[in-house]
Amino acid sequence: MKTHTTLPTLAGLLLLAFTGGAAAAEHMVTQKNKAFDKAALAVKVGDKVSFKNEDPFVHNVFSLTEPGSFDLGTYAQGQAKGQVFAKEGKFEIECAIHPEMKLLLTVTK
Numbered sequence: 001m002k003t004h005t006t007l008p009t010l011a012g013l014l015l016l017a018f019t020g021g022a023a024a025a026e027h028m029v030t031q032k033n034k035a036f037d038k039a040a041l042a043v044k045v046g047d048k049v050s051f052k053n054e055d056p057f058v059h060n061v062f063s064l065t066e067p068g069s070f071d072l073g074t075y076a077q078g079q080a081k082g083q084v085f086a087k088e089g090k091f092e093i094e095c096a097i098h099p100e101m102k103l104l105l106t107v108t109k
């Protein structure tokens with residue numbers, strides 16, 4: 001009987017490994033020289049996007065695009081803040097301090 005109970009357990013572990021692989025990803029965007037390091041980024045629903053500040057001054061990443069509006073507040077060099085995107089859509093991401101900073105984020109299923 002012992003060997004028969006081992007098999008379903010193994011299958012369960014394999015299933016866990018599979019669903020784990022499909023789990024939300026984390027993407028890193030760097031802010032340097034008053035610019036995002038990419039102009040556009042495509043992610044999946046549930047993914048997290050982290051914005052790292054590599055400038056010697058603060059940035060304030062935000063978006064007014066619904067349903068993904070958010071405001072990370074100001075933060076200094078070396079710090080990163082992240083946002084999880086739970087809805088599909090195209091979101092324009094900006095910096096409240098540097099209006100020339102723009103990133104177009106596309107979130108799909």
Ligand SMILES: [Cu+2]
Pocket residue numbers: 034058059060095096097098101
């Ligand atoms: Cu900025």
